[in-house]
Amino acid sequence: MxxxxxxxxxxxxxxxxxxxxxxxxxxxxxxxxxxxxxxxxxxxxxxxxxxxxxxxxxxxxxxxxxxxxxxxxxxxxxxxxxxxxxxxxxxxxxxxxxxxxxxxxxxxxxxxxGRELRLDLPRLDGEPFLNVCGTGFEAAVAHRFAALPDRGFGTYAKACWQLWRTWQAAPLSWDAELAPDPRPASRREKLRAAFRAPQSGLPEAAWSLCFANLPTYGSGLWIAPGADPTDGALQWATLARPSWFDLMAEVPVLFREGGHTPLRHEGRLHRAALRLDRPLPWHLDGEPVPARDRAELTVEPRAFRMQVTGACPWD
Structure with missing residues (x-):
């Protein structure tokens, strides 16, 4: 067989x-x-x-x-x-x-x-995802992209451009169990932690908001560099609406693993119940899902079996 x-x-x-x-x-x-x-x-x-x-x-x-x-x-x-x-x-x-x-x-x-790795299994209102889910601008783009006949980065960039000019931030309210930053184990991790910004407080409004199990969007954008799919937590990350200047100066930083930009804020949580002021589109791993104004995020530690290569950094 x-x-x-x-x-x-x-x-x-x-x-x-x-x-x-x-x-x-x-x-x-x-x-x-x-x-x-x-x-x-x-x-x-x-x-x-x-x-x-x-x-x-x-x-x-x-x-x-x-x-x-x-x-x-x-x-x-x-x-x-x-x-x-x-x-x-x-x-x-x-x-x-x-x-x-x-x-x-x-x-x-x-x-x-390769080898098998046990990943955390996050869920949005009970629906599982592996990489990232989100709402706001990024979910609106996912819905627009799914409706277009073509694929590829150019089509995705077109959808982003169309929505960037009009999409507005939405107020948020939270009931969440936050997760502390992990203690650095190696000398290299301690050096990185020394230069890392402190964890942000939960945002009261967001233009684009995601919950990440892994650090990257498609096309190599590092939306949540601190995400670890084996730590029993989710990394939340927001993107602020970039200005014309930011599109040239700050957005390229998001495509570098070690890049730091004021456009992105992130933190960690074990679970969250989120309320929005109006129903907004959502996505699961880039797949459009129905709009909602309430959402519950949970994580099942090490509940999914994934085949990975020797280059995967997690055990």
């Missing part, structure tokens, strides 16, 4: 060629994998059963949306096998956060030679 490799032909901006993906692999790895074309209505049951018989993991080659649906199906089944995510979308926020190679053939080989 071979491991199923599900690939979504509609994800991303370039065609997917399973033969070209497998060709660079050594024969012993190539013979372990069976590519299977896949898409909506997202019936992962047969593939999960096949992965279980083959000893796992369930390999998924697609964008953040495809990977989100695969993770949701695995959670519903009790996570019988790990999920192995290959970059195949236009943003690839999850695989970037896990430090998986962005070249699909290299990612597949490293995942087959």
């Amino acid at each position: 071979k491991l199923p490799l599900l690939f979504n032909p509609a994800a991303g901006t370039t065609p997917k060629d399973p033969d070209a993906l497998l060709r660079p692999l050594p024969k012993e790895l190539r013979d372990r994998v069976e590519p299977l074309s896949f898409g909506p209505p997202w019936d992962f049951g047969p593939a999960i059963d096949q992965a279980l018989r083959a000893g796992g993991p369930l390999l998924v080659w697609g964008g953040d949306g495809t990977i989100h649906h695969a993770a949701k199906a695995l959670v519903q089944r009790g996570c019988p096998v790990p999920l192995g995510a290959l970059p195949g979308g236009s943003g690839n926020g999850l695989v970037r956060g896990l430090r998986t190679p962005l070249e699909p053939a290299g990612a597949l080989r490293r995942l087959l030679e």
Whole structure:
């Protein structure tokens, strides 16, 4: 029995060629994998059963949306096998956060030679997500992007530009259990902590607000650099609406791992009940979900099985 490799032909901006993906692999790895074309209505049951018989993991080659649906199906089944995510979308926020190679053939080989990691499993009103959920500007962009016929960074940037000029911040109220900053263990971590800004208080209003399990959005934007998917906490992060000057001077900083900018504020929490002054759009791992004016965020520590490469920094 071979491991199923599900690939979504509609994800991303370039065609997917399973033969070209497998060709660079050594024969012993190539013979372990069976590519299977896949898409909506997202019936992962047969593939999960096949992965279980083959000893796992369930390999998924697609964008953040495809990977989100695969993770949701695995959670519903009790996570019988790990999920192995290959970059195949236009943003690839999850695989970037896990430090998986962005070249699909290299990612597949490293995942087959990799290890299992137990990730925290966050939920928005009971619905699971792996990487990030959010509301405000970023969720409005996710909804606009999903409605456009094209994919890719250019289409996403167009959606951002259209909404940047008009989107307004929303007042917030909180009932939250905050999480303290972790104590640095190594000398390198202590040096980083010395230069890190203190944790922000919970914001009373936000233009864009997310809750992150991993540090990156798609396309390499470091929205929550302090996020750790194994610490039992979520990193909340806000972005202030950038001015014309900020678009040139501050926004590029968000694409650098160690970059600090006054546009971003973040902190940590174990759980939160959030109220907004009006219903706003939300997203889960970039997938649009219905608008709401109340939300509950929770975290199940180490509840999700993920296949990762040797480059993943968490144990």
